[in-house]
Amino acid sequence: MGKVALLNEQASKVHHWHPMAAPKLAELASPLVIERAEGVYIYDSEGKRYLDSQGGLWCVNVGHGRKEVKEAINVQLEKLPYYTTFGDTSNQPVMELAERLTRLAATEDMQRAFFGSGGSDAVETALKLSRQYWKLSGEAQRTKFISLKQGYHGVHFGGTSIGGQMHLRSMYEPVLPHCFQIDTPWLYRNPYSDDPEELGKICANLLEREIVHQGPHTVAAFIAEPVQGSGGVIVPPDNYWSLIREVCDKYGVLLIADEVVTGFGRSGSMFGSRGWGVKPDIMCLAKGINSGFVPLGATVVNERVRSAWDSDHPLAAILHGFTYSGHPLACAAANAALQIVEDEDLPGNAGKVGSYCLTKLKETVSDFDFVGDIRGKGLMMAIELVSDKTSKTPFMPGDPFLKFIQQTSREEGLFIRNLGTTLIISPPLVFTEQDVDALVDMLARTFDKAASEFAKP
Ligand SMILES: Cc1ncc(COP(=O)(O)O)c(C=O)c1O
Known part of the structure; x- marks a missing residue:
């Protein structure tokens, strides 16, 4: 790890209170330092690339780093x-x-x-x-x-x-x-x-x-x-x-x-x-x-x-x-x-690529036991995760299942937002159908791993 990354990590643990995060937990973990971004991708300080399905925080509509x-x-x-x-x-x-x-x-x-x-x-x-x-x-x-x-x-x-x-x-x-x-x-x-x-x-x-x-x-x-x-x-x-x-x-x-x-x-x-x-x-x-x-x-x-x-x-x-x-x-x-x-008619692209994404998500991941609902409009979508599909019981905050999904998707190269029991997809509006295919593949692999890891006896 480079000197800058080490400094950042130290500063984050000691001096920086992160929004919407528990300082006590932040001090135990190392922050993920995002160093640069381009198009629909972000890169961490180790050089690992992630598909940014969050669009930052629903905001990077034209894509990262537009000249x-x-x-x-x-x-x-x-x-x-x-x-x-x-x-x-x-x-x-x-x-x-x-x-x-x-x-x-x-x-x-x-x-x-x-x-x-x-x-x-x-x-x-x-x-x-x-x-x-x-x-x-x-x-x-x-x-x-x-x-x-x-x-x-x-x-x-x-x-x-x-x-x-x-x-x-x-x-x-x-x-x-x-x-x-x-x-x-x-x-x-x-x-x-x-x-x-x-x-x-x-x-x-x-x-x-x-x-x-x-x-x-x-x-x-x-x-x-x-x-x-x-x-x-x-x-x-x-x-x-x-x-x-x-x-x-x-x-x-x-x-x-x-x-x-x-x-x-x-x-x-x-x-x-x-x-x-x-x-x-x-x-x-x-x-x-x-x-x-x-x-x-x-x-x-x-x-x-x-x-x-x-x-x-x-x-x-x-x-x-x-x-x-x-x-x-x-x-x-x-x-x-x-x-x-x-x-670039990004509203039009959001409508077209969004409905492709919603259909593809429904076809690919809706059968998992822990997927309660998949919904969205344009390029804002959610997958609501449940611990019991019939009763629609949500996962409790801090459930290890949610942490597993976050960690595994990142290992797969996908940055997706866990908002409580719901995964949020809000990528840049320049997203293409190929980007959707990559997203859904990484998500499906994450869900496969979660299904094996948390298989009910
Ligand atoms: C609907 C809505 N209103 C207001 C805000 C607040 O915006 P900001 O975080 O830029 O203050 C947000 C942020 O996510 C939002 O989603």
Whole structure:
């Protein structure tokens, strides 16, 4: 092992607290140091190559190391690495990006973009702007947020409070008041119906019941991911989102789509909402916005929301902003990355290669005893692992089976994300059918080994 790798390992154990990891366990193990990346592959410090079926963290949509993006960052670095966009100052890349985002989201009638440094910022901005929207519109009592169980909206206090994964919030409670979660339309696990259409109706009705229960005059917005990502790639029934839009319209509630994962092609259309034919009032964007080259997030709003700031109210300003709002390097990277998304029709590729992958996974691995469900849309897929297929019993966190799958897949050369009891597949959107074949082969070999290792007597 080289000196740098040794230093990194030591630093990671001693000085670095990793996100979403237990420091005590991290200190026992050596970190896997990723040294470089290219296309759909990452390489560790020992030179071992892995197929990156995670796309980093659902974000490297144009593939690793794209020279067009690196060049755009370098050009901007030479001109202006940083300046604030507070007040009346701006820079070329952010102006270009704001125009580009509203053009890309023209189908959704998006009119204005506000920038932060990632998905959590985008969500926080959406929540604050929606409360301000109601104050400017003369309905100051509308402060409540409704969201979905299993939903994930980042880690700021707003996102944590509307988040629907209890293990991610319980240690940080009390969370913010006025945040409520309703059941998600999850076909594999729900107490209501096995029929997708019926489930869609029931779950949309749950939103209506919650709005009525809270009092419509108190509800600011409903927020959800078009396809739930970190909750386990939960794909709602086809009728769900249009029914949700109807319910929101009936009670005047704002509809916020958290497109941090689904934005820019991942689910097979430019935006996840577009895949369901629905127009939200606000969309939260990050990740694929510049494929992870430089941290960036954006919140875009439609005409209904924008026009509230035409008000004569003395506080009709955006009283919110980050030092790095409209960061020139991040925005330059986004302009280059989104040009690739358009030029190479990556949403189209995600749809085509994603459905090939889903079919192939179902054909190849669904018969394993521990595979409970395989689901997905575009290039976001999940394989839910269960300790008992009939009762759909999930593996407990820390079960040696899950660790075995992670270790063995890495030995095979596959980087796949274990999220609790679910394996997540979210590769770069430049993935090809050959990449899918390689992925499925490595996964099938991993599952064969797991089946022998954990064979029931
Ligand atoms: C749907 C969704 N919203 C928000 C976030 C938070 O984004 P970030 O980690 O960039 O703050 C994530 C991150 O995975 C996400 O999946």
